[in-house]
Amino acid sequence: MTFWQKLANLDRRIIFGLMFLAVLLPLIFPLGLPIKGTQPPVKAIYDYIEKLPERSVVLISISYDPSTIPELYPMTLAVVRHCFRKNLRVLGVSLTITGVNIGADTLKTAAEEYHKQEGIDYVHLGFQTGLVTFGMGEDIHETYKTDYKRVSLEELPMMKDVRTYKDISLIVDYTASTTSYIGSAVTKYHAVLAVGVTAVGAADLYPYLQTHQIIGLLGGLRSAAEYEILIDRPDKGVIRMDSQSIAHLLILVLIVTGNIAYFITRRRKV
């Protein structure tokens, strides 16, 4: 068996090992690779939040599971930090049961950094069954009745003037697949929507971007890192980009090597 034949039939355990090292080593020994430029859909969200008047309400919707935390949590935290820095109020909801804790953790982490008070500066509604994206357009107080800690919305000062999408300046939906807000909040209630999504899911949302049904798009870890740089608060997004860059590079090397080995061994067979 020639070298190229051996390479073409490389044991998958070697590939797994290389990938393991490509992900792990940059996390232990950060390379500090530069992240240059900002994608226009990322900048659009930043600019929109920058222009909002103080005390405006931003709805942060957590529609993802723990499986996508490494990719989506950094961008969620970055936008919430931006909102608190601008003295905006944040309303959290979770469209998945497993997203409730993620939402609570994100809001609490950012709130502690900016000395924000629960019930006054932010409220987390948690999870509710049914088509809540329509329900919130009719009456948030009727749809949820309590926050995720079972405190009545009537008792929360922030919720006194927040009843429907009309009282919300921007919705940012974080999802691992596609957003539920376009057919409801945007189409029926004319709400302003931005979406944060995994890199794989981003391609599906570009048509909505062009039609302005969404004003901006955060797609994958790169967008999270760019947003962290925009708000001048580099964190997990920037750190993890090293790991993602090396892993992507490894996959590109594997694709090229695999193709070279394939063509050389095929030519020899002919």
Place this chain on the structure above:
Amino acid sequence: MWKRKLPLAITFIGGVVMIIQFFIPDSNQVSKSFFKILNTTWLPIIGSFFIFIGLASLFRLHYFKIARQREGWGYSVITLASIGGMCILGFDWGIEKGSPITIAYEWVLVPLNATMFSVLAFYMASAAFRAFRARTMVATILLVTAFVVMLGRVSFGTFLWENLPSFTEWIMTVPNMAQKRGILLGVCLGMIATSLKIIFGIERSYLGSKE
């Protein structure tokens, strides 16, 4: 007779009401009130039943698997024990940090979920090496596009060519979007056709196997 006609009638009324409310202005108080009650009261109740039916169905499936000791019945025991355990933990001890459900969530569910998803990276690397071949013209275009987009999304892209991220963005906003829109329109038209068939009672498979 009603056993068959009643679900068809409910489906027809529900479907038509949900369609026409999109065409009735907000100023119409009757429509607005009805839609409000539907969304804030009825749907959460129906949604709760979904969870109940899902749990009952899952329990039934795994119960019989355990009772008949079918292949892999041990996993069914773990599944039922996990569901039962999480239900008990989440029953009435709150959702605050440090509560039993949060501890189980942070130290069991999150690592398990993340592990399952991260395994994808290893399979993707292996698949990229074995299956991503420039065998035909179409496969070559796909390969080159994927190559450019991957490179444009990471830090190395700008080292090679300063405008690579902009070029990647162009790929996403022009060729990618064109095909996505085509697929999206096709899927939506298919969904509309299927929904109309269900609303008008042409498609009845949801009523049971005999239909």
